[in-house]
Amino acid sequence: MKKLLFLFFIFSSFYSHSQNSDKPNVLIITTGGTIASKTNAPLVEGNELIQAIPELTQYANIEVEEFVRVGSSKMTPAIWLSMLKRIRTSIEERSDLKCIIITHGTDTMEETAFFLNLTHLSAIPIIMVGSMRSSNEISADGPANLLNAIRVGTSPEAVGKGVLVVLNENISAARDLLKTHNRRVDAFKSTERGFLGLVDPEKVVFYRSPKNIHTDRSEFDIYDLDSLPVVDVIKDFAGLDGDILDYFLNRTNQGLVVSSFAGGRVSNGIMPIFDLPASHKPIVISSSIKGGRIMGANPNGTPVVIANDLPANKARILLMLALTKSNNPEEIQLIFNKY
Ligand code: ASP
Numbered sequence: 324m325k326k327l328l329f330l331f332f333i334f335s336s337f338y339s340h341s342q343n344s345d346k347p348n349v350l351i352i353t354t355g356g357t358i359a360s361k362t363n364a365p366l367v368e369g370n371e372l373i374q375a376i377p378e379l380t381q382y383a384n385i386e387v388e389e390f391v392r393v394g395s396s397k398m399t400p401a402i403w404l405s406m407l408k409r410i411r412t413s414i415e416e417r418s419d420l421k422c423i424i425i426t427h428g429t430d431t432m433e434e435t436a437f438f439l440n441l442t443h444l445s446a447i448p449i450i451m452v453g454s455m456r457s458s459n460e461i462s463a464d465g466p467a468n469l470l471n472a473i474r475v476g477t478s479p480e481a482v483g484k485g486v487l488v489v490l491n492e493n494i495s496a497a498r499d500l501l502k503t504h505n506r507r508v509d510a511f512k513s514t515e516r517g518f519l520g521l522v523d524p525e526k527v528v529f530y531r532s533p534k535n536i537h538t539d540r541s542e543f544d545i546y547d548l549d550s551l552p553v554v555d556v557i558k559d560f561a562g563l564d565g566d567i568l569d570y571f572l573n574r575t576n577q578g579l580v581v582s583s584f585a586g587g588r589v590s591n592g593i594m595p596i597f598d599l600p601a602s603h604k605p606i607v608i609s610s611s612i613k614g615g616r617i618m619g620a621n622p623n624g625t626p627v628v629i630a631n632d633l634p635a636n637k638a639r640i641l642l643m644l645a646l647t648k649s650n651n652p653e654e655i656q657l658i659f660n661k662y
Pocket residue numbers: 355356357358393394395396427428429430431453454455
């Protein structure tokens with residue numbers, strides 16, 4: 324814990340000392356992850372990470388700020404919240420910022436991107452970027468990904484598309500991003516909705532815009548909160564013991580997500596949630612199957628909400644935010660239908 328608090332100290336410095344007014348101003352916030360790693364060595368400090376790629380300054384005047392330096396499996400809602408506040412302060416301090424780039428580990432890239440997509444109430448683009456290979460591996464992918472992230476963030480078309488993730492020359496919407504491989508550089512897909520666009524050496528190409536509400540149209544103004552509601556995820560499996568459900572229902576959480584079988588079907592151990600009153604803390608059912616959505620409506624008179632096509636990790640984030648607005652399952656269902 325002490326170590327984590329230490330890492331919250333913010334180191335900031337201008338990397339492109341000679342600001343060129345022809346080039347856009349970009350803030351890079353670093354948070355650690357493989358993109359900041361060397362095999363068998365501690366994670367690299369933010370400035371050092373960026374200075375190792377001098378080509379970046381061809382595209383922008385760059386300011387670097389290290390926010391945390393962690394493997395992203397150690398990300399937490401507390402870090403998300405304080406990073407969101409820091410982003411807002413940066414925008415207020417620097418009205419000339421064209422975009423913000425966040426370097427991040429790939430393990431929880433989907434979660435941080437979705438969280439910011441719903442809570443960064445600004446049209447200034449946030450582009451998240453990581454890598455699958457460490458910086459000292461042959462054919463490291465971090466430098467090209469970072470360069471592409473800057474090209475996307477400074478492209479006029481990035482405005483209004485929400486938080487974007489750039490990896491392996493693909494542009495994903497935060498809501499649709501899906502990590503699908505443990506190791507390969509093409510680990511990230513974009514659900515069945517497909518990528519938003521791609522980054523060619525010649526130009527940045529967008530094919531479509533995200534449909535769900537995000538960023539400057541989102542209702543989740545949480546800048547004044549000190550913490551976020553606690554939501555747990557319970558993974559269903561064949562023969563799940565009802566004691567496990569009881570444990571999660573009795574924990575001090577404000578909501579629960581069940582990662583269910585296909586179509587929202589659940590084991591007998593989970594079935595008692597359908598007998599709970601609507602006044603019980605909300606329980607969202609999210610399918611663990613990556614394709615398609617859960618059909619039908621949320622059952623009336625119960626606390627159950629349907630996640631549609633949102634996977635459990637993102638359903639948890641949306642429920643955390645929805646709980647800042649309402650405890651009512653019908654109202655929370657409307658939120659899930661919009662975002
Ligand atoms: N260890 C890494 C992380 O921080 C994995 C990665 O970045 O690809 O998530």
